[in-house]
């Protein structure tokens with residue numbers, strides 16, 4: 001594992017990949033601050049796992065994020081690693097989705113990343129060490145029908161993470177921007193509960209641990225992009241080089 005530090009702060013720590021990252025690090029004797037709006041989820045994450053401090057936090061609320069960062073540093077120590085994993089993914093056609101839902105997706109998925117960067121990253125840059133990991137998605141590169149609001153939020157994360165990296169490289173902090181295809185976590189239930197894009201069926205979801213392992217490989221190489229799963233990088237290239245072809249495939253797959 002590429003992590004030699006001691007303290008990690010993880011948003012979205014109450015479920016899925018945030019929970020898995022928190023438990024993995026705690027099992028290695030690291031100290032973890034798990035942040036989430038889901039208090040029950042946080043409790044479950046920490047149950048039976050020493051070393052996980054749970055801090056109920058709404059990442060859209062900059063005061064809440066600032067307090068969580070301060071509490072983490074006071075109780076656990078300087079932050080050596082951040083996972084920005086909090087997100088939501090309600091699906092639907094853009095003209096069918098409620099306006100408040102579209103804004104909420106952006107506030108959490110993109111605004112949350114901004115808030116955590118503004119409060120947690122300055123200390124890491126000052127100390128000249130640490131890992132700053134942003135979860136984007138393949139949806140941050142490949143727009144598809146039914147996922148427009150989530151696509152927009154993840155395109156924003158991709159752009160923010162890329163510029164953040166270029167503005168701060170060579171300052172001792174390593175950056176990773178994670179772009180997985182569908183992963184087997186509770187997030188997918190939000191598509192099940194709304195509209196399931198048939199495009200998701202092009203391959204079975206990958207396992208959360210695969211994503212976390214791919215992050216370590218990227219951090220060790222000191223590069224930015226993480227494309228976990230077979231064929232993910234190819235899909236990314238196809239979108240860059242053949243966007244019209246990709247849209248043809250999306251229309252054919254979704255049936256309109």
Ligand SMILES: NC(=O)c1ccc[n+]([C@@H]2O[C@H](COP(=O)([O-])OP(=O)(O)OC[C@H]3O[C@@H](n4cnc5c(N)ncnc54)[C@H](O)[C@@H]3O)[C@@H](O)[C@H]2O)c1
Nearest residue numbers: 012015016017036037058059086087135137182183185187
């Ligand atoms: N699961 C996938 O298919 C997939 C694919 C690509 C990228 N991702 C990204 O990976 C990251 C982790 O996703 P996951 O699959 O583990 O999802 P998940 O749904 O299992 O966990 C996300 C967590 O974010 C929390 N959250 C939501 N709103 C919040 C808020 N306002 N403040 C704080 N926490 C909040 C939720 O309560 C939840 O515990 C996300 O950024 C997601 O977009 C997931």
